[in-house]
Amino acid sequence: MKDDYSVGAYSVEGEVDYQDLITKFGIRPIDEELKARIKKDANDIHFMIRRGIYFAHRDMPWLLDQYEKGNKFYVYTGIAPSGGMTIAHLIPFVMSQWLQEKFDAEVYIQIPDEEKYLAKRDTNLTLEKAHELAYADALNIVALGFKPGKTKIFTNTEYAGVLYKQAVRVSKYITFSIIKDAFGFGNDSNIGTIFYTSMQAVPAFLKSVEQGKNVPCLIPLGVDQDVHFRVARNAIDKLGYYKPAIMHSKFMPSLKGGPKMSSSDPDNTIYLDDAPDVVEKKVNKAITGQQSTAELQKKLGGNPDKCAVCQYNRYLFEPDDKKLAEIFEGERKGTLLAGEHKKDLAQKINHFLQEHRKKKEKLETKLKDFMITG
């Protein structure tokens, strides 16, 4: 079972065993004790942490020690543009925005517009196109409520005047051997993709460089991205900076129930710019944990863990635990029919997207206040 899945930076396959992944990656579960401590320090707890969507971490107790001593941390996250932004892409940004609010944290957001250009062998994604997408992503990100003046967003090609020098410092401590093992690269990998992880490492210590003293950093990320920091944390340590703390999230499933929603499978993915009827159509085709007929469903009940509709509520669209419990219960007992169930989710998604678009419109002219170009 445990070898039936794989989680790499550039592909995720099979049904992920998160418990096993914790051992494999050498990370730690976010347990009840840690949740309680986050709740105490934040005076709140985000439902994604409460529900175990953020399920693992590195060095969070150390980070909170620092915070409790008055040594505030900053938050670093990012997104590599390749197609449009999907709702699954929201997970690290929703968390980062919450951390900004609750811990008064500055947020650094890297948009590596070169990453997918380099990583995808056969693609018509030009650097120019990736750069355009980066700005579209940035607008989607700021619309989640980030504070101007406390949020810095940058694309790698534009901010290389700052990033490259620091990436060079990191890269000196990373050999091709390490990269080969970590990313599965080989002789036929291009040298840009081999170097790239150094660029992703930089924002994890950039604030320390800027301040001339060590500043703790917290990175919320999808667990597939952990590998970049397994590699970089040693290099960052050798350069004399704090290793970043990390919070790892699980993958939002595809609408058809795959391991990870992916922008390379558009039919089973909801994009932030999908029109209401497109959302309805896609959600209607989503997999549920329900039985094949209404009659069987009423008799046998369903399985919320296998149900994309339940999971989308759990990951993003039903922050209220009581209401979520009702949905799960309805699914389990078969009192909630697939049709109603999907209609409800489609409405929630469309409501969110509509509000999101309004926020984007208002922020369009203010995006430049968030972007730094070097």
Next chain:
Amino acid sequence: MKDDYSVGAYSVEGEVDYQDLITKFGIRPIDEELKARIKKDANDIHFMIRRGIYFAHRDMPWLLDQYEKGNKFYVYTGIAPSGGMTIAHLIPFVMSQWLQEKFDAEVYIQIPDEEKYLAKRDTNLTLEKAHELAYADALNIVALGFKPGKTKIFTNTEYAGVLYKQAVRVSKYITFSIIKDAFGFGNDSNIGTIFYTSMQAVPAFLKSVEQGKNVPCLIPLGVDQDVHFRVARNAIDKLGYYKPAIMHSKFMPSLKGGPKMSSSDPDNTIYLDDAPDVVEKKVNKAITGQQSTAELQKKLGGNPDKCAVCQYNRYLFEPDDKKLAEIFEGERKGTLLAGEHKKDLAQKINHFLQEHRKKKEKLETKLKDFMITG
């Protein structure tokens, strides 16, 4: 014999067989016909070309075709700072300045302040130190007479805001296989040094990017640097730009007669900031092609090819062919004694260095007119 030497980007060993190198590298000799054509187009011929110090090329006839059709070329060269600048480092810059003057060419000068930091495993050369050295090198370079407004000098860490994006485009077409074969890198090479050649490639087509149309480029370089462009020319071609033309120079020998003057052997190297007495002392210890006593020398005569003193005159310090012939003849016939011979060279070097220092003093405040930082 032919396997007794090696010429790599990061080390040169043994007595170089330049004839053999032409075959190995797939380059072409600069023959009398090409010299005549350069002389016609430039209305002059530089002694380094006349004397075969620039001994090989790529695509020079094509470049001159373009020039004769009115399609002017620009010149690109560079220096990787590691210690102070030596007189051997002058060779590509003296040539570039001459090309600027004779062909009204713009000159791009890259100072890759990250290269030696990345390439040297055990070194106390920090990036900061390399960056300082880069500016010292830049001042030495402009003092050779480059024109402001037609000369752009940049360090890689400062100009990465422009260079990195283009390096990414190049790097997509260069695999680790290619780099392994070209540079002898392996699993223990760091990923910065693996990527680096992409950065060195950029100025060879940067003007075409800036102009939005293809502009021919000529690179004068030491033949050990050819490997970067053996790799990059294919990638540059795939991106749709002209492959750069190249002129290859031989290595200025070490004072003790080694294959290449090297800043890692300071006793046998003359630095641009060596004091007059230091120059005298170093030149006094130089190897000559002469016999061990004045008596034997008078009897048997010497070999100018093995004589560092003769060669320094030939490479840099005696532009007059007649005078050079006299020096060689004196060495051969034994009429010129080692003591006089060395005294004469030390005087020429010190005269050059003194004038050079005066020019540097005058240009110190004007250096910023040459530097572009992004």
